[in-house]
Amino acid sequence: MERARLLVVDDEPHQAQQIGQLLRDVEVTAVTSGVEAVEVAAGAGDRAFDVVLLDYYMPEMGGEEVLRALRQRGVDARVIVMSGRQPGEVAVEAMRLGAFDFISKPLNRAELRLRVERALRDHRAAARARPPADGTQRRPRKSDVIIGGGTWIKDLYERISMVAPTDVTVAIFGESGTGKELVARTIHALSQRYESPFVVVNCAAIPENLLEDELFGHVKGAFTDATKDREGLFAAAHTGTLFLDEIGEMPLSLQVKLLRVLQSQEFRRIGDDRDTKVDVRLITATNRDLEQAVAAGVFRQDLYYRINVFPLHLPPLRERAEDIPLLAHHFLLKHRAKVAKRVEGFTPEAMAKLCAYDFPGNVRELENTVHHALVMAQSEYIAPEDVRVTPSRAPARSGIDLSRPFRDLKREVVARFERAYTEEVLAAHQGNIAAAARTAGMDRKNLWALVKKYGIDVDAYRAGKG
Template sequence: MPINNILVADDEESMRWVLSKALRKKGFNVELARDGEEALRLIKENVFDLALLDIKMPGMTGLDLLDRIKEASSDLLVVIMTAEASMKNAVEAMKRGAYDYLTKPFDLGVIDALVEKVSRAREMTSQVSLLKEELKDRYQLEKTIIGNSPAMREIYKTIGKVAPSDVTVLVQGESGTGKELIARAIHYNSRRLGKPFVPLNCAAIPSELLESELFGFEKGAFTGATERKLGKFEQANGGTIFLDEIGDMPFDLQAKILRVLQEREITRTGGNQSIPVDVRIVAATNQDLEESVRKRQFREDLYYRLNVIPIHLVPLRERAEDVPLLVEYFLSKICGELDVPLKRCSNEALNLLTSYNWPGNIRELENTIKRAVILSPDPLLVAGDFPGLTTRQEDGKGEELSLEGIVDVKLRGSFSNMERMESGDVYAMVLEQVERPLIRFVLEKTRGNQVRAADILGINRNTLRKKITELGIELRKE
């Protein structure tokens, strides 16, 4: 992270003048203070990268000011200047958290070397902080991508295959399905871990501002551009840029994204210099880009450059077997955030949540659970705590669950507290409850013809007769 803004605090006007002239000549923004109180006010009003503080000033000394800076948990780097070259001053300054210590008089070359040293230190500190945040996010990510359905297992496999390379990925899915989580998973499992992950929602920024947001701009490029600004591509250099809702990107701007993919360089708005960038692009959309290409709303060449590895996130209604897992995760997460005792769902409520269509997908599910946790005073959430939800069959949207999905949901609902169950013949109990309706159904369809029913079930007639007796199935009387 480069140094831009420097504060010089010294009660000697000549020292302030010399330092400000030398530093401004190097291109730095410099603010001057005559004493500690003025310096503290400037620090509160501005953001500085480096402060050069005289150790002896009227009123608040440089060391006192250093204490105030550290008390505020500021990451401002402080260099103490003094005309008294004593070990006591040096030790005291460093003990209180000064980055360095200079003895007056000093050559201006020492200041140049010091600024360079501070720049390297800030860059290293920035990288370490970034790595810590990346690792923290990665740990959280492992707990937030929830699902064990076949569709999710395939996505996990794809992430594992594509993450180590720099291939461009296009994540497609409805709003609320977790496209950014997938993009982060790709980044955190790649060689770019520890480098920036920079997300940008192309639909959330006005089209006239999107270009400068992506590519940055030079000072004076337009009214209000009082200083140079780095765009998202430069901020993501070495890492990954996530272009969310890329289907909403203006058509003319798409050509410039294509150039980045092809040439690996950008040009800031108002500039004429090509700047190389090393970024991996992961894009996402909730639109049908093939249809947009046919309607000439999206560039065909860009679509093919983005769609090297497509990942399709199925809506929640098509992986309803994951809902109980998501409910359990969100209950734990939300109760922890709200600092309330852990709540759980009744079987009836869980069945309702699993049967609902979820047009807003995982985002809607999370918000629904949060609302119920906040409004319900009881530790057990019941169906009545989720007003307005209708079952999949009632609202007529989506497809019904598969037989396996229905069984999975029922089992999870029935045995959600498995850890508190006593040892017993659960296997036989579940099989009995499945066998009884199955045999009853087949007998009904065959009008009580046991030979035909045994053939359909794939068992012999004697076994069928035994099951009818054991399960207490009443035979239909013609």
Template sequence: MKSFRIIIADDEPTIRLILKELLIKEGYEVEEAANGEEAILALRNAPFNLAILDYRMPKMDGMEALRQIKKIDPSVAVVMITAHGNTDVAMEAIREGAYDYFPKPFDNKEIVFVVKRVKERQELLKKIERLESQLRHEHKRFDKIVGASSKMQEVFALIRKVATNDVTVLICGESGTGKELVASAIHYQSYRRKKPFIKVSCVAIPETLLESEMFGHEKGSFTGAYQLKPGKFEMAQEGTLFLDEIGDMPLSLQPKLLRVIQERELERVGGTKTIKVDIRLIAATGKDLAECVKNQTFREDLYFRLNVIPIYLPPLRERRDDIPLILEHFIIYYNQKLGKQITSWDQDFMKAVMDYSWPGNVRELENIIQRAIILSSGDKLTVDLLPPNIHTEPAMPDLAAIADDFSVPMPERIQAISDKLEEQMIRHALKKANFRRQETADILGISRKSLHNKMEKYNLFDKDNLVDEKE
């Protein structure tokens, strides 16, 4: 436990000795000063919790020392020793910020009581400060999700509302935005939090195994089914089932999923027994399911069943104000995990991470921060610790600056803004498609020839612009 440190300033050695021995016996750490100047010097060189000052001292009296202490560190409590009956001085000291006073000759029990009261008060103030700090930061995070931007505050508010209502939730957002974290937060804020939270990736499990994984199978129902196996729905009984990447679920399985959602019952593969299920369903997707319905790759009736409460997670590029907060969160986490002591970052580092487009969103930012912390040799993150593509990527255009340039005719400004936005959209799409041009054209909803012409227009074939000739 951190010691409570006291400095005693009095020009009488006997008084200092009496007080020091008395307070050391009470378990306090005590230092001495012969006058106000010595006390101030000691306070500048080391932290103290309490200063006991005699009013009359050479070089600097107690009153001036009190004023100086409050300038140096207002949290240091001050107790003034005054001459017997000198209440005017005592009242002046209180007005200047002293916690208390006692006259000479002083009573030892009174001194012990006052110091104990100062210690308890400071401990209470620190506790209040910690609680206030938690309250100030509470709105900036929800479970493990970090964000103070208005968009994330809307997400947090929606999580709180839906968590206590047992409705189906569809979480939409790009890869790396934190869809699973949102699903987990909803579950652990709900009345089902003491029951299982089961996750299924509809894209990670082969189509031939997905039905068995989700609904279970009976012994001997197919080659290799040597024993009965409950599915994820049964494993999530009374809890929450999280279906990730629901947009990639095969069409052949969607009717069976729809029936379970509607009827709250299922049969295992190869079985005839109907099993009742009591679960809360949360699904997530990085696809536009409404578009998938139009393209006939996703059932419309299933989409409506899933889309009861949609939650949209914005990409990191749409909430750049959250980047410093997320950065701080990961630094604290990886400092503890990796045994590092990173305390800050330089301006170039921050500029690079703020300017970068983050196609991989928060997941990419976390990986980059982890990498930088591992490679760091000091206590500060510097721009050279970032991968070259991050600190060399052209910054996002300042569209407001273009719009405010009234020296340029309005039609030209509108065209310039349109061009800048188009260029950035193509850059983001290229990265998302890993520079495969046909896939990029599909994402943008344009022809491959049109994409080629636009890449030439914005010089995106240049290696310095990080776009290669991959097919």
């Protein structure tokens, strides 16, 4: 394949030299003025550039003017804007003018390589003009960019750069709405599997009795409604990436089967008498504390160790409030065409109202809030009355974590009670299942089910060690 061509536009010559050293596998052309950049990019002909790295603050012709001129001259390269000053404001304006991405100075090798790689793949995929075969296989979208500034985003890109080229299992932790699927898509898009399927499974959205069939499939006759063979999502993700969202909700019975796939790279469809080999990279995500789930007996410890090879932790939006203006403008540009309004931005008062809110639903809640504000807006700028947020509530006195769903909390409480009660009643009867079941007022089979569910060693109680 022909080497990628990168145009670096920066009035400081040493910056181009640094970028050339960081990106040795890319053909780098450097210019030191905006005027020269427009002429070189527009006159490249058959040697057109794939990506332009553009410094925003330059004398004479600045980044804003260069972006406008490149668009007017029909330059098709993906433009990544660079700036060391006012990164939030610059990124907002750059996106509005059609930039593909933004990176803050000083440049970080890992972040630079990943952002250039994304832009390059997007440009080449568009040039091929090949529509995706289905909803799971597609080129990276511009909306897949991880939006943020400061050190946390550079640290995240550093870790993504380490793990993306490998087939290592990744576990993404973070509250609901923090962008776990977006990070998973980024890892896939920057891996060697990027042209293969990226398949998403939300373990919490599929009923427990259907999840096994969804994951592994079945053969004809496996059950009453199985009128034909059906491939599961593991088979659909073959040679690609399977993203298991909310893996903490997966029932224990399926956790065993998932563990086997991770260990042997093979699975068995429901009703089948032979195993199927599969080549899949697994990425998981959860908003739960899996260590607590392991302690409560609702998540297998061996599976936890298998999936937690390379953990990534995403901060909640309240811990990176400085990103709210950048994210808000990103969502404004993303959704304004849907409401058929030419809304240009936010009034200072409206932005202040957004920044003063904690957003317990994180980035997803912010996106919905901006979308709603666009619908309500009556002028070119979103006003405070268009922003529907309420003051953040004080923490609950009970100490209950209200950021987590009711079902999650209830499940953990019930699991802790079941395990503690089972251990107590067995200890009281020295491991005698029949006597313990009578005291508990339950059938022996049900008590045995609890013993197996939580891996309790009955013999230890019989030996007087409980």
